[in-house]
Amino acid sequence: MASAFSGYKTESKCVVTDYACLCANDIYIETYAMAVSLCDEDDTKVAWKGFNKSCTKAKTPLAESYKTYLSLGEEDHVDGDSITKKTVVTKPVKFNTTVWRNNYLSRQDKTHVLKSAENYVNILNAFWGLLHVLAFIRLVYLRIFSSKNGRPNALVTKLRKYLFLPATFGNKHVESVNLGKASLLTLGLRWQTVVIASFFILDIVFLFADVPYVKGPETVYYSSANELSRYIGDRASVLTIGLWPIAFVYGGRNNIIQFYTGWSFETFNVFHKAVSRILFMNACVHGGTYTYVYGHLGSFNGVGNWAYFKTKVYGDRDDMLGTVGIVIASAIILQSFYYFRHKWYEVFLALHIVLVVVFTAVIYHHVNPNGYAQYIYAAIAVWAFDRLVRIVRIISAGPFTKATLTAHGDATVIAAKPSHGWKAKPGQYAFLYVLRHNFWESHPFSIVENKDGNYIFVAKKHAGLTHKVHKSVSAKENSVDSVRVWIEGPYGNSFQIQKYETVLLIAGGIGITAIMSYALDLKRRNTQQHVILHWMVREQAALKWVKEQLDEISQDGVFEIHIYVTGENSRIIEEKNINDSNSEGIQSRSDSLTEKSNANIPIIFNQRPNLNSVVTETVRNASGSVALVSCGPADLADNCRKAAVENVDKGVGVVDYFEHAFSWA
Structure with missing residues (x-):
């Protein structure tokens, strides 16, 4: 009822968000009591309890029951239909049923939007879960039941020829699509693109599907346009934060999904980038709709729209954190463009980790007051598990493994013998840390085993760590050096x-x-x-x-x-x-x-x-x-x-x- 009453003039000139003023204003309190009395008894109690909680927080607590204020309002009030926006209200206002209905329904709509958003998050997460189950069934079939002898199944062959094997468009998949000399992006496989497009369509549908709003001026957000924008923004916020753990799952090296789907690192990387960009789109919708709403509320609160906007965005802690979060997310997306990743990978990786950590901390404080911190906890748990397993892998390979480095041409051959029991299958790879050079940096290398049990890694000289290592080894006598390394792995699929x-x-x-x-x-x-x-x-x-x-x-x-x-x-x-x-x-x-x-x-x-x-x-x-x-x-x-x-x-x-x-x- 705050929105329905806030447009009228009162002697106190309370702003609708100033509960210290509102809760000390008998006119407003009695008006609110008469309004909520029109609701069902249970809804009335919930509404009054929520209002009193805000008043208590503003250090102006009210009586536990609304009925005292209701009786005072009923005794002496003015009918809502008899006043205009220009009338200076000196008595409690008893609104008609239409005004009450619009306010009541708009609040019900808000509850519905948030509840349905959580359901849609569950459906979108189930989308990936179903995909994992299908991948697992395929893996079991290929490894146990599939025969390589005889003629292949015609339907399976067509699916592989037109869906599972080819690039999305043309023939470029690993090679980048360029604009002049600048590398713009790489395209996934066709089946990956179908999956991403399906997820994107579902996300768009769930952003706008079943978003109710009340037609009329007397709503929670003062107009139908404001209400619709706010509810789409609320839906977008839940879709963003609710899918945050999935982005972390596909961005890590270690999780059980890799084991039971048989997907490659490349597939995980494709899905990680796609999910992250869709979440960024949702975040932009959230920020954009809130910007629209905040930019149109001033006139309903007795101040200019720009003044109100500045007060909300820069004066409210939660809204300020949301704004900072959007800025950080924009930086993450910008620096993750293929051109920057490919040209300065080490810089990209370090900056990416720092930005994501800061973003996660900011968004946690932004969403925690609204009860959505569990999604942040899930994302952090995924990240922590991945890092823990990385450490376990390094220890299992031998934390002080000695390696012999030999320079041949523009490459460095690294021979290392991990601890007993460490075994890599054909086609697998490991991340190698050369402790003498930036011990925090690691690079992935394929592995080949010698007869004597040594594992061979070949590092081609590029910019960054590989260049430093090659330069250091080349300066040694006979281009041979001995260093301590960490071996994190093995990772990847070994094809049968x-x-x-x-x-x-x-x-x-x-x-x-x-x-x-x-x-x-x-x-x-x-x-x-x-x-x-x-x-x-x-x-x-x-x-x-x-x-x-x-x-x-x-x-x-x-x-x-x-x-x-x-x-x-x-x-x-x-x-x-x-x-x-x-x-x-x-x-x-x-x-x-x-x-x-x-x-x-x-x-x-x-x-x-x-x-x-x-x-x-x-x-x-x-x-x-x-x-x-x-x-x-x-x-x-x-x-x-x-x-x-x-x-x-x-x-x-x-x-x-x-x-x-x-x-x-």
């Missing part, structure tokens, strides 16, 4: 490629570490599969990264190995020129590769293979199922995916594609 009759492994640059781990696993199993390896590197020096591993897999000549040195001409005596359907170039046997130990490995200089032709020919010649595994730069990954999509329905058996992409940013 041993079930396929033909395995095609394609690596680019340091992507050979992940690919080599699969090749070694198959070799040590004495596999009878047809295994083909294609590796592209810029210079011959890179061949020393995995020298011992190449020796091992090239024994007996069982594996078909092709190495392409794309940035150099042959510096070794040519043996012969070759021409084939995939590429043309100079093939040599490189004695410098592993000191004459595997001179039987052919090397093609200054040429790249046509990956589409390589995949097409492999699928065409295969007598059964084919597994294509790639790891390397963005263009290599996208070309392999394109070739897999084109050939997924061309094989005699199942054709599957597995990708280890360089997509941490």
